[in-house]
Amino acid sequence: MQMSSRVKVNMKWNDPGLAWNTNTSNATAIMLPVDKIWTPRLILDNAIDITAQPYKSDVLVLRNGNVDHAVILFVSVSCEINLFTYPFVIGDCPVAINGWNQGSCGLILSFTDDITMSGSEQSGEWLTENVNITHDKRTYLSVTLSINPFSAVVTLILPSALIILADLVSFALPVQGGERNNLKVTLVLSFTMFLVILNDHLSSGTSCSPLLHYHFCFCLVNLVLSMVTSMVLTRLTSDDSILPCKCSKIIKTQNANLGHYGADAGLTETKTSTDQASEVASLQKIVIFLDNMDQKEQVANSNVGFVDRLDKICFCFFLFIDIIYIIIVVIVTRTDICKPKPLVIWDKEDYYFYFWDYFNDTSYNY
CATH class of the missing domain: 2.70.170.10 (Neurotransmitter-gated ion-channel ligand-binding domain)
Known part of the structure; x- marks a missing residue:
């Protein structure tokens, strides 16, 4: 200096x-x-x-x-x-x-x-x-x-703390629909631009780098992990697999039944005037289709319940990590860990x- x-x-x-x-x-x-x-x-x-x-x-x-x-x-x-x-x-x-x-x-x-x-x-x-x-x-x-410290707290520490707080509050939004994902992506992009703007204004030491640099690194990693977790949970609400190229077995079965039902329905329409028994077969196909719809709804409700429980666990995990981080920062700032030559x-x-x-x-x- x-x-x-x-x-x-x-x-x-x-x-x-x-x-x-x-x-x-x-x-x-x-x-x-x-x-x-x-x-x-x-x-x-x-x-x-x-x-x-x-x-x-x-x-x-x-x-x-x-x-x-x-x-x-x-x-x-x-x-x-x-x-x-x-x-x-x-x-x-x-x-x-x-x-x-x-x-x-x-x-x-x-x-x-x-x-x-x-x-x-x-x-x-x-x-x-x-x-x-x-x-x-x-x-x-x-x-x-x-x-x-007033200027640095207002322009550096307070914005990063508020962004982390907004990320925690975003867990109150439903996983379904994608509103939460949009908000988390916006937070990550905003914090990234925040770091790019302040890159030339951050103080740096010769032998002891300021703890504020590590704080920004932790905030960015925390926001990215929270965004990825939210995206995975959104995927699980609509499917039982997180892989984008793999479809659910239930959906495949339902699509096969729908195709089979559509072929049988077209066949029975040609014979309705001549065969009374085909009407009974058509009614059976409709019943099977409705049963599949009920089964799909039950599976979806089961996935939503599982994702909600998993979402609460993720919220508690990120909250626990933030609390532990605050405790560690307070302890580190009170001790002389880094001393310049x-x-x-x-x-x-x-x-x-x-x-x-x-x-x-x-x-x-x-």
Whole structure:
């Protein structure tokens, strides 16, 4: 990640070459152009981009050689913040301000705790919670950042949760007729388009991918399985087989009886005027046809009852899976499962310098 900030550094140091006594002048302080005297050069060990400029064109020099100066740093630094629990993220970003160094001679800065922060409410999604001095082998500014989760919850988490809820409620629709299938297909297509639109806007981490990516994957798989299950149940209501190329035995028998009945009926119509017994045979065929219709209705009612029971089992299964998923997500977000590797911002070599430069005040503006 990259953090851009504006840092104002108020510095004081002593330059013996600029000191004077009362014999030379009675002035206690003078103003000198900043480009005419030596000023400390600041560097950032983890900077991606840095621009420094004097806060004022003049510096204040006291009689004893003390110099009062301020610079403005526009910096962009690299940060390693754990985005696993995005958008509920709080992390620290170091701003490793240092003095120039070369071999055994150089400049070391001495920080004070007098730090003020401004402009944190105008940072967009990211908010600056706190800025303090951290003393851990090296001294650097530690900026505590957090994300305002409202926007991400409304645009990412809430729509996916509502789509899953709509998928569960769709089990209240009858399996017959196909209305439920139409709704589930619409939900799957809507969620797919939702992911395509947000693909470029989802945050990603270097070593720990946000849990939100796995959440979207689970939602998509859940919706597709629910859609396929509904289609299979719809198939079972009209047939005793889920294979589209295989017809039911009952339907085959009924079609054969209907064809046989139609041939016999055509034959009996030619003999109605001559043979009284053919009328009795025709009535028997009609009775058989009605019995087959009753048998078909009984089988259909039996299939509907079986599918209804199976549909309730599927609803309970998906509801159980969603509840278990919510519990797992809550547990995972409360534990430190994924931790990014610490970002190395310092050189391996350690140099020892004389302390001849120190900070008097530091103001941070994000």
